[in-house]
Amino acid sequence: MLKNVQKWLEDNPYKKEIPIVRVDYSTHKDAVYKEEITPSKGAIVKLYHGKYYDYEENFQAHLFLHFINRHLYPIVLLKSKEDIDKFTNTTLEWEENTPFPSQPIPDYFKNYQMVTRVVAFVKDKSDLKSELQDLKEAALDSAIRNDLRVAKVTKKSLVDYYKKKMGDLWFDEYSHNSIVLFSNTENTRDTRYYNLDADNIPILEFLCKRSMAPVPKLNAFVQRIHTVLKKPLFIAFVDFNDIHSADQSRDLIKTLRILEDTLKYVVFGRIEDNESHTQRKRDIGITWDGLPTLAYSNSGLGNQCVFPQTHPLTLDNIHDFVKACLTGKFRSNFEFRDTFENTKK
CATH class of the missing domain: 3.40.30.10 (Glutaredoxin)
Known part of the structure; x- marks a missing residue:
């Protein structure tokens, strides 16, 4: 894996932005345990506030960049109807518009058993600062899920448009503030939206449980959701x-x-x-x-x-x-x- 990482760094424009340091676990066990790092076959990336996040996939550049984006930019800001249409289309790989974009790989993405997108429509942003912070923390806690990407819409005219267009499919009757979940999996649960003005279950629990069908068939994606849900x-x-x-x-x-x-x-x-x-x-x-x-x-x-x-x-x-x-x-x-x-x- 190390050779693949080194080759990728030599051939891509992120040499300065993504420094990678090799640590030989066999000779630095004490330091690894002190940092509470669990050794695995993957790269360990220090991204946020001194926390280490374990990259557990086989190394592929586009997956690694998605992993980085889910941690550095846990919530995507959608600014137009076109953005929303692309993001909520679970048949398409989301193209990151960040300093670390990745080229989509359709042949790889089409084999995903689970694709989940979550959009928070927020009209009253100033009144929901705590809820938006909870959403950000839930997105970070879920960042090991390579099936999940979270976004928000805060432009009032866009929220009004989708409130009128989608009605009670996406919003509570009395609210313009809603988290809506989109998935490519069959899900027989009653609703896939979360009323930011009234619902009080943890947002992380909503993201996890609404991503799965009731009593889901266990696979790698579902197992990872269970890891997040704890x-x-x-x-x-x-x-x-x-x-x-x-x-x-x-x-x-x-x-x-x-x-x-x-x-x-x-x-x-x-x-x-x-x-x-x-x-x-x-x-x-x-x-x-x-x-x-x-x-x-x-x-x-x-x-x-x-x-x-x-x-x-x-x-x-x-x-x-x-x-x-x-x-x-x-x-x-x-x-x-x-x-x-x-x-x-």
Whole structure:
């Protein structure tokens, strides 16, 4: 990777603006730990206020420049209808208009499984300084997400135009201040806008949860969102194609979608059996082949729980299972409210 970085610096105009220093981890371990840097295969870039941000991609110049822009310029200012149309078009790679522009690479971008754009329409800028600061911090916290770019529109005539044009698709009836999320993924959630005048959930949580479908299929993009969200992740292992488990798998996902609204301190994701996940099941502690099942694993705390085969995956049982896992009270002899005998009655 170092050779790729060096070659790129020799061939591009950012030699002075982007200084890169090589640190040999094997001989500077104490300094690395002191700065609380987690060694990885990527470059470590010191960008903001003494904080280090870990670039985890394989090095490609345009991805690296996007990474830099998401940190140095976390919010794009959109000044025209043309800007807004381009930015909200999730089929196009966003072209950065900063001191560090990058050339779009359509062949690479078209393979993105997830593209998310967020626009804050703000008519009353002076009254929403705190909210705009929260949005900036949320964008910075989310900067490891290469699917996400955040922008704002503060020109009053533009806000009025889109308020009139889009109405309650983008705005609350009584507000001209809204954060709207655009995505190329199928998302069945009720709304993708955030009322800056009234909503009180953290903006970061809105950006994360509204980027995903309910109980999303886990992939690299979703995993990174979960990293940003920092909430316990419970994984449903399902199979929609097997005649013996398809109906139960669909029922489990429906139940988890209901629980998402009540158990707001956790997130749920799913892995489908047509993916190769046998080893991951074994690592978590699922020793049987039957599906569906549900598990929680926190490798950092050495904590993992597997929903037992001996009880049905009902709403009440899953609710109790989640709470018991997070409080450290789950044991093999844990008493569930529902048994298979109860569900037959």
